[in-house]
Amino acid sequence: MTGRPLLLATMSLALSVGVASAQKKYDAGANDTEIKIGNMMPYSGPASAYANIGKATAAYFSMINEAGGLNGRKLNFISYDDGYSPPKAVEQVRRLVESDEVLFMLSPMGTPSNAAIQKYLNAKKIPHLFPASNASRWSDPKNFPWTMASAGVGYVSEAYIYARYLLKTRPDEKIAVLYQNDDFGKELLKGLKEGLGSNVSMIVAEVSYEVTQPTIDSQIPLLKSSGATTLFSFAIPKFAAQSIKRAAQIGWSPLHFIPGVSANLNATIVPAGLDSAQGIISGTSLKDPSDPAWANDPGMTAYLSFLSRWMPDANKADQNYQFGYNVGQLMSQVLKQCGDDLTRENVMRQAANLKNVQLDTSIPGITISTSPTNYSPVNSLQLIRFQGSGWERFGDILTDDRVH
The missing domain is CATH 3.40.50.2300 (Response regulator)
Structure with a gap:
């Protein structure tokens, strides 16, 4: 191959490489094989009962990884103990961002801890997604555009x-x-x-x-x-x-x-x-696993199968496990929408572009929707x-x- 055909082939190859390069975009914490996700839980201290949220999210991501990951990437969930202490939370989030270099923070537990890290994460433009706290301050896109509220009613x-x-x-x-x-x-x-x-x-x-x-x-x-x-x-x-x-x-x-x-x-x-x-x-907003009404419900069946396989010792009546499962499922939806654009900006953009997402263990009719001006995913509950x-x-x- 000589002359003009060779030139055209070279241009064609360069173009295809350029397109592939344009399709894959990464910030720190993401590459072709891995996505690093940061988290903090009170594995010790007065709120340690909530640690089951983090344990269930970790197990959900393990399930995803066993099935091949998301878009071919494994989810590396890095979760540290903050003891429900705001000063400890600040210390741990700096470790996650500056040392572990996570792509984003997912569902840190507790209002005091999240309040302590919110300004830092927003200043660094690190997505601060679905805090395990239903405070209204997580739903303030004007002042905190990098924080998206919980998947629970405020x-x-x-x-x-x-x-x-x-x-x-x-x-x-x-x-x-x-x-x-x-x-x-x-x-x-x-x-x-x-x-x-x-x-x-x-x-x-x-x-x-x-x-x-x-x-x-x-x-x-x-x-x-x-x-x-x-x-x-x-x-x-x-x-x-x-x-x-x-x-x-x-x-x-x-x-x-x-x-x-x-x-x-x-x-x-x-x-x-x-x-x-x-x-x-x-x-x-969650189905009760002990309620006979959900005995044949596909979402509940999927959840109980998950527990049997990945958390066989978990108490099915503990809704913290459900919350953690839902966090994993919701974050997986966001990452699917991200495709190969795993920049922090796009992660935040997709988190603010959820449309009537029905989670497996959420009560039918209670769905999740967000937009650039609506950072409150849920505003309904069942007494x-x-x-x-x-x-x-x-x-x-x-x-x-x-x-x-």
Whole structure:
């Protein structure tokens, strides 16, 4: 081959190489064979019950890797312990970004820890995706364009929905509130007050606690003395369990609400005592594996098969595993959409371009959608009540249609 044909062949080869090169784009943390994903969990400390979220996400990615990975790339999930401590979280996220060079951060656990790392990640333009916290600050694309909110209903919306339910069904209640003295507890309290609106005077007592306290034994009698007939325990599992148990000990039987993040059989209800927990109300977006209604549901079947294969010792009643599974499934969808453009900018672009994604273990009708101006993937939940030895769904799916 000589002369013009050789020139054309050379140009054709150069063009094809250029196209292939253009199709594959990488930032640190990604290449032809691997995607590095950063994560932090409280594997120790007062919120260690949530560590099962990280364990389930790790197992989900192991399942993906065994099947060949995503678009031919294995998912390297690097998860460190931050002990539910904001200073430790800052230390660990710097390690993940600057030493491990992860492509993005996925579902770090807890409002305090995520608040501590949010500015750093946004300044570095590292995607901060689906924090395991339902605080509204993760849904602020104007000020934090690199942070995308959780795949759960936001704390403000959750408490708002509880308040609207209470006003509709029991408008004459007197309300006492126990809340964790940080963004987590304060956002739930804010949502409750927004939902009550002009009826906010229904709240007759508010008492906070610090996550470093060993117990809340003194707060519950104080709230009882207010004459309240409804109690909201805006608390993580350890303290939600204590509030249920302590109320029973002092003979107080208010209508009792706990947040969805604490509607956990092993971490909350069992320590509190099943008898003491009867009638507790919460909300969820997840199917209950013990509910016969999902016995033949394809999504639940897929989830239970995953547990049997990858986490055979997991307690199926622990919804932290479901949350972690959902995080893995949702992130896999984002990465599929990314294709071979694994730049941080495109990861963020695809996370903000999800359309009615139905996750395996989410209740039908509760789907995930995002856009460049909507960083709140979910704003609906199903009310649940603890009866006998498990949770029962009741009423319709409820939605907060406001924009936060």
